Amino acid sequence: MQYMLMFYQPAAEFEQRNDASSQAYRASWVAYADAVRQAGISLGGHGLFPPMTGTTLRVRGDRRQVQDGPFADTKEQLGGYFVIDVPDLDAALEWAARAPCATSGGVEVRPVFVATAVAA
Amino acid sequence: MMKDPVAHQAAERAARDSYGRLLAILSARTHDIAASEDALADAFARALERWPADGIPARPDAWLLSVARHRKLDAWRHTRVQDEATQALMLLAGEVDDIDSANDGEAVPDERLRLLFVCAHPAIDAPARAPLMLQTVLGLDAARMAGAFLTSPSTLGQRLVRAKARIRAAGIPFEYPQARELPQRLQDVLDGIYAAYGTGWDDVDGADAIPRNLTAEAIDLARILCKLMPREPEPLGLLALMLFCEARTAARRNDAGAYVPLDQQDITRWNHELLAEAEHHLRQASSMQSLGAYQLEAAIQSAHCERRAGAPVPPETLVSLYQGLLALRPSIGAQVSLACALANARGPETGLQALDAIPATDVTNYQPFWAARAHLLAAGGARAAARQAYDRAIGLSTSAVVRAYLNAMSQRL
Numbered sequence: 001m002q003y004m005l006m007f008y009q010p011a012a013e014f015e016q017r018n019d020a021s022s023q024a025y026r027a028s029w030v031a032y033a034d035a036v037r038q039a040g041i042s043l044g045g046h047g048l049f050p051p052m053t054g055t056t057l058r059v060r061g062d063r064r065q066v067q068d069g070p071f072a073d074t075k076e077q078l079g080g081y082f083v084i085d086v087p088d089l090d091a092a093l094e095w096a097a098r099a100p101c102a103t104s105g106g107v108e109v110r111p112v113f114v115a116t117a118v119a120a
Numbered sequence: 121m122m123k124d125p126v127a128h129q130a131a132e133r134a135a136r137d138s139y140g141r142l143l144a145i146l147s148a149r150t151h152d153i154a155a156s157e158d159a160l161a162d163a164f165a166r167a168l169e170r171w172p173a174d175g176i177p178a179r180p181d182a183w184l185l186s187v188a189r190h191r192k193l194d195a196w197r198h199t200r201v202q203d204e205a206t207q208a209l210m211l212l213a214g215e216v217d218d219i220d221s222a223n224d225g226e227a228v229p230d231e232r233l234r235l236l237f238v239c240a241h242p243a244i245d246a247p248a249r250a251p252l253m254l255q256t257v258l259g260l261d262a263a264r265m266a267g268a269f270l271t272s273p274s275t276l277g278q279r280l281v282r283a284k285a286r287i288r289a290a291g292i293p294f295e296y297p298q299a300r301e302l303p304q305r306l307q308d309v310l311d312g313i314y315a316a317y318g319t320g321w322d323d324v325d326g327a328d329a330i331p332r333n334l335t336a337e338a339i340d341l342a343r344i345l346c347k348l349m350p351r352e353p354e355p356l357g358l359l360a361l362m363l364f365c366e367a368r369t370a371a372r373r374n375d376a377g378a379y380v381p382l383d384q385q386d387i388t389r390w391n392h393e394l395l396a397e398a399e400h401h402l403r404q405a406s407s408m409q410s411l412g413a414y415q416l417e418a419a420i421q422s423a424h425c426e427r428r429a430g431a432p433v434p435p436e437t438l439v440s441l442y443q444g445l446l447a448l449r450p451s452i453g454a455q456v457s458l459a460c461a462l463a464n465a466r467g468p469e470t471g472l473q474a475l476d477a478i479p480a481t482d483v484t485n486y487q488p489f490w491a492a493r494a495h496l497l498a499a500g501g502a503r504a505a506a507r508q509a510y511d512r513a514i515g516l517s518t519s520a521v522v523r524a525y526l527n528a529m530s531q532r533l
Contacts, residue, residue, distance in 0.1 A: 024527045028514055031523075035515030039485050090247075093270050103520040 002043060002085050002112035003092040008105040009079040014050040028100040036082055036095065045082030076105040083112060127171035134180040135164055140257035140344075142185050144231035146192065147238075148294045153256060153284040155192055163188035232257055233348040234294045236341075239283075240308040241292050248283040249308065250315040251276055257344065258337055268318060268334045306349075310358050310414060313341045317362050335366060346401075356405035357415035363398035364421035367391040379525040387428050395425060413449040416441060420457075435465035452482050456489050459496070468499040487516035491526060503533045 016022040029047070036042050051070035058065045070077055079101065086092050089109065096107035139160070146156035163184045177183040239252040251269060254260045262277040269276060286292070297305040317338035342359040349355055371389035374380050402418045420441045423433040442458035455478050463471025475493050483489040494509035510530035517523045 023531075024524060027511075027527055027530075028523050031511045031515035033515070034511060035485070038512070038515075089275060090271050093272070097270060097518040098516055100520070100523065102518070 001088060001092070002083060002114055003089070004110050004112055005045075005082045005084060005092065005096050005099065006078055006108040006110065007080045007082075007099055007101045008076040008108065009101045010076050010105050013101065013104060014077070014079065017050070025100070032098060032100055033082075035098065036084065039095075041084040041086050041095070043083040043085055045080065047080035048078060050079075051077040079105075127176060128168060130176045130180065131164060131167045131171060134167070134184060135259065138181045138184070139259035140232045140235060141230055142181065142188065143256050143259075144235040144294075145185060145229065146188055147256075148231055148234065150192075151288045151291065151294060153287060154281070155195060156188070157256075159188040159192040159195065160184070162191045230348065231294075232344060234296060236309050236345065236348075237297055237305055238287060238292055238294055240305070240312045241287075242305075242308065243290055243292055244283050244286060245279065247271075248279045249312040252280060252283050253309075253312050253341060254316055254334065254337055255280060257341060260334075260337065265334065268316070306352065306354065309345065310354055313338055313345065314358060314362070314414075316341065317365075335362070338362060339366065351408070353405035353408040353410050354412040354414050356401045357412055357418045360398040360401040360405065360418035361414055361421055363394050363401070364418060364425060367394035367398065367425075373521065377521065379519070379521040381525075382424055390425070390428065392428075395428070398422070411444075411448075413445060416445045416448060420445070435461065439465050452478065452486060453488065456483075456486075456492050460492050463496050463499070468496040471496045472500065485516060487513055487518075490516060494526070494529070498529070498533060506530070507533055 013025070016025050019025075033045070036045075052068070054068075054070045056067045056069065056071050058067075082095075084092065084095060086095065089111075092109045096102060096109050099107050101107065142160055142163075143153070143156055146159060147153045150156070166187050167180070167184060171177075235256055236253060239256055240249045244252065247269070251260075251262070251265050254265060255262075262280060263273045266273040266276045271279075316334050318334060339359070339362050342355060342362060345355045346359055367390050368382070368385060370391065371385035371387070372380060374386075380386070398418070399422060402415065402422060405415050405418075420438065423438055423441065426433045438461040439458065442454060442461050445454050446458060456475065459471045459474035459478075462474050472493070475489065475496065478489070490509050490513035494506050494513055497506035497509055507530050510526050514523050514526050514530075517526065
């Protein structure tokens with residue numbers, strides 16, 4: 001099964017990213033990403049720039065609404081994701097529990113919709 | 121209606137004390153745990169209605185049992201086809217006899233041991249056994265347990281429903297196992313309880329992983345089992361093992377909240393009452409002269425705690441304890457622990473050789489292996505390799521404080 005692990009982080013962690021004193025914080029993410037890759041389960045993933053760098057677009061009728069910032073203004077924001085291929089949800093949760101933000105924010109684990117190939 | 125706090129408390133106490141006892145009796149004949157749970161829930165709800173008005177009955181257990189039994193009977197009457205119903209009514213009639221004799225006697229009989237053996241039956245999926253025991257004997261629900269087993273509440277709920285359906289459909293007997301099956305079946309019960317405790321037999325002994333949040337409940341189960349099987353040494357061994365771990369909980373973090381490895385823990389933060397109790401159970405178990413894996417694990421914990429007495433156990437003693445454990449029950453965790461014990465006794469090179477002997481595919485994602493490897497490489501002066509191993513251990517950690525500790529060790533290189 002393929003799952004997307006979505007890493008939700010509190011605002012304080014986004015600020016920490018460029019902080020010189022947060023070497024341990026950055027190292028923990030690098031180590032986690034390496035562990036996922038070395039386990040041979042990664043189908044890719046990225047870290048994202050902080051939510052205030054995002055731009056949200058909605059089309060209503062024939063009007064385009066463009067807004068600075070993330071889709072929803074919540075305490076925890078998406079900071080990055082991995083797509084992994086593991087046997088089941090329990091295995092995916094095990095990897096979610098290892099994410100550094102599991103203790104500060106949270107990780108949403110969602111099955112990836114994989115379109116089944118139509119036989120020719 | 122006014123809520124009567126006294127009756128409410130009495131009902132809650134009855135629920136806590138006798139939930140498993142009542143469920144065991146209700147399920148024994150029909151093997152239908154799910155229906156018994158529903159009936160018991162109804163009985164507790166009824167108690168909350170009636171007790172404030174009628175007063176708390178002299179034997180709350182017997183009252184609850186009688187009400188639950190009638191609920192179950194009604195449910196069967198409504199839902200089953202005639203043939204099946206006749207059979208069920210006969211079974212339930214047998215239950216009435218059980219209950220009547222219970223009412224005459226001093227107390228409701230204790231059938232929880234049979235229930236434990238059913239829950240840990242080899243026909244039940246291994247991951248379902250521990251939550252099933254906690255649910256049937258202590259009355260915990262899936263939402264409360266899901267985090268401890270790192271599974272979603274809905275998945276755990278389905279797993280429990282499936283297991284109960286299987287018990288009924290497969291006709292798993294509510295009986296005490298045959299003598300020749302007893303050792304393995306008892307092992308399954310013990311493993312289930314230890315899985316509920318949560319460090320798991322796969323963890324490195326002494327590495328002090330944080331226990332899951334069901335430790336008190338797992339210890340309760342072990343205490344019940346020890347009382348029900350007073351002549352068996354392994355339940356005592358398991359109880360001692362968990363109490364040793366429990367006794368050190370407060371010492372796992374320092375005042376700043378940072379992780380403290382076992383050999384550097386402040387022994388004044390250990391719970392000496394629990395340690396004494398653990399030692400007592402372990403001695404009692406060994407007096408029965410039948411060695412088992414849980415007794416050995418408890419003995420290892422006891423050895424780790426010996427510096428409390430000012431006389432650390434010789435490193436070679438730990439090596440032989442781990443070798444004994446591996447002979448009785450091989451596991452990756454015990455292999456990694458043995459490697460650490462060897463390193464302490466004979467130097468980091470010997471420890472690293474023992475680690476290298478473990479097949480690489482078994483340890484790819486096993487955090488304690490990488491932490492142990494990093495420590496031993498660091499001790500041997502291999503700084504670059506140690507740093508890589510620390511990174512691997514950090515990436516596989518689930519605890520922020522352990523990550524911080526490992527990172528500090530890596531930085532110090």
